[in-house]
Amino acid sequence: MVLGMTTSKQVKARMLLGKYGIGIVLLFLMLIIGILEPSFRTGTNFLNVATQVSINGLISFGMCLVITTGGIDLSVGAQLALVSCVLGQLITKQGMNALLAIIIAVLVSTFLGFLNGILISRFHMFPFVVTLSSQLIIRGLAQIISGGQSIPLQSTFITDVYNMKLLGIPFPILYLTVATVAAYLILHWTKLGRYIFAVGGNENAAIASGVNHYWVKTTVYMISGLMAGLAGVIMAAKTGSAQSNIGVGYETDAIAACVIGGTSFAGGEATIPGVLMGIFIIGFIYNGMNLIGIQSYFQPMTKGMVIILAVLMDMFMKRKNA
Template identity: 40%
Template structure:
């Protein structure tokens, strides 16, 4: 009986705690800084989280399978460099440069999924290896030197507005809606939950688990690539360090948003709240002039808390 009460309370925390935490953070930074709750800063927050939000959709899919993708940051860096090189060095039209870069990131995601599904290597090892390989490739292509000189039209993607809404925010909203639609309205979404809940049972029920993994890791690569294009357009500089460490922010946002690190549970609506918390936290700490090193400590503690809470809930469920 006691375990059941604890479990009910944990479920309530998982459903509503994320939104309470978001409101508390907003209230805290509103009271401690003068600039946080201004129109300009709020627009800035939404623009800053757009890359995080887009990449989080793919990471949410991967975690639902019980996997992980640590290569998203390096995929962003590689896309950054490839698109920049084709535009600035090869003189290619931005549309074609973007398509080539997104094809590369999607292919990398597919390759990750293929290795995980067929060779049965742990996702952690596969994507960690990809992280290292892609980071090295980004440095090899760029020579470690930032790449400049893009057509002015390209900057619209990352810096433009439609009315008062930044274009990256609109792209993020569209992709998050697509992610929610896939999870809630398609059989692919049901397959994600089924494979993450019990892979063996899903396979016995007729689900092609390998193809599901191909699809999910390919989508993760695609969404990371889109984030990389937006980042390149926003900064107007192709850099091999563009996505360095970004995977930890993405992982924190998704787990904080209630997607289980063990797979089989999570909602896109809650992921949005997790992304907002990371955006508000980063922005508020900057406004308070908190050192970047302290920010890393705080973000690490947030990730530790989120994963710890998920693990504790799983332990309570097993015990009951």
């Protein structure tokens, strides 16, 4: 077909399937759990899952932008811990206004993301190495600030962040919705999004096309820091305490959600709807296994196998529709 003709519906449908074939995995998963466990099919349970995945959701969107530039951010789990400890220190120990404390805590995590970005873009260090190190530094900071103690967060303003509802919908679901829309707009509807794809797809070509790759990379790590910070606030609100040992391994779930959602580890390919589906697939695995009553020891194993299966299926479908 020569260009200028409209894309046929068939081609469009196949492209959609190639892009969002992971949705089939999600539906299949829900179907199986739904058959095995009737209580899975209730509205309350879906609200529960959506509430639970909000923390991983926020982190995953930041992670998605980072991976799409060809990088990785391993420091996000530690960022959760640091944010909760900063909140504990400022609110409980210093008696600071809770909103102000939240703003400061999130600024701290964003700034640390900025530092990651500077080291990676300006100094050409490997993202894996930089964020592996900053993960240790950030968790160390959290331990120093908290003295290794769990600090209770008594402010109702903080706990409301997690527990409040709007028209019966828990607040975390609203955060997740806002984050999804924001991430979608950034990646698919802004110049920054285009530059993220370009830098991840072919950095040299991006530079030769006038893209400021330093700025793009620094920005995505900043966004990842910001999202991890916001997730940290939700986490602190959920647990009602500041602890330096929370959020261990959270980067794994975020990376998993991205990969399941079709984010290419080589960079340059990702969709936000795909990542959202990945987030829910992870959520349903946890939730479904709990409901069915499978020992928690089996959860990581199942998650690992689902990731491999999902990626294999994604590759298979892409090849078929290429």
